[in-house]
Amino acid sequence: MFVKIDLTSDVPIYLQIKNAIIEGIARGELKEGDSLPPIRQLAEDIGVNMHTINKAYNLLKDLGFITINKKYGAVISVEGFNETFMENLKEELRPIIAEAFVKGIDKETFLKLVEGILDEFGGSKNE
Amino acid sequence: MFVKIDLTSDVPIYLQIKNAIIEGIARGELKEGDSLPPIRQLAEDIGVNMHTINKAYNLLKDLGFITINKKYGAVISVEGFNETFMENLKEELRPIIAEAFVKGIDKETFLKLVEGILDEFGGSKNE
């Protein structure tokens, strides 16, 4: 499985798992309709507790990236963005951009950085 | 004072204060050499505990946005970015960009959003 956990990170484990799955979708390694592993199995695979996986899956459900049911388990099913998402996105980005701006990173450099990350995902769309 | 706290937010108060000050610098409301209010005064102004302000100021110091001494208190003094900062910035941005990408926001729309935020800061550089 693609999820690697850094126990020394200050990012909580359940958020690392959430991020890894979203980035897996972004890179095309997980596609609409794919099932995620059962919570107990993924928990054992990466050496964390079942409830930590459960928390990550429920967050992914609330964020609109998967659906969960007892037939098929956790299945990738992405809801498109809406106005609320765009507003939250802006509020998340603002402090990060402010830090970079104050540190002296110019507009062009910052936009190149963002483009670089976007290309990690969009570059190989069909594989 | 410019710091507004949202007690219902899931962002810790000391981080809201940190962000507000960095955004204050970014908008030109705080300039290199300006003093921030004493921790006890700012604490009373916005209705939080002294130690919460102290925590925010020490974080700002560690991040390279202010210096602190007993003569002048907390003074805006920005260290420029370095390689470590750029790496951390990228790691902070990646999960946010991945979410937006998976939700179907296209490259151009995302870059426009970032530009819009940058223009909140860079637009009125000398005032």
Next chain:
DNA sequence: TATTTGTTATATATATTATATAACATATAT
């Protein structure tokens, strides 16, 4: 009927966040 799934309920432990008081060291002003 047994197994697998997510879910729920307790319990425990640790870390983080925030507050409350108090005292301390240093610099400044009177």
Next chain:
DNA sequence: ATATATGTTATATAATATATATAACAAATA
């Protein structure tokens, strides 16, 4: 000298978040 203002440090307390451990439950499947 004395008082004041500054950030700092030390305790203590409380609430919340994070993570683990066990156990039981309900629904679907084999």
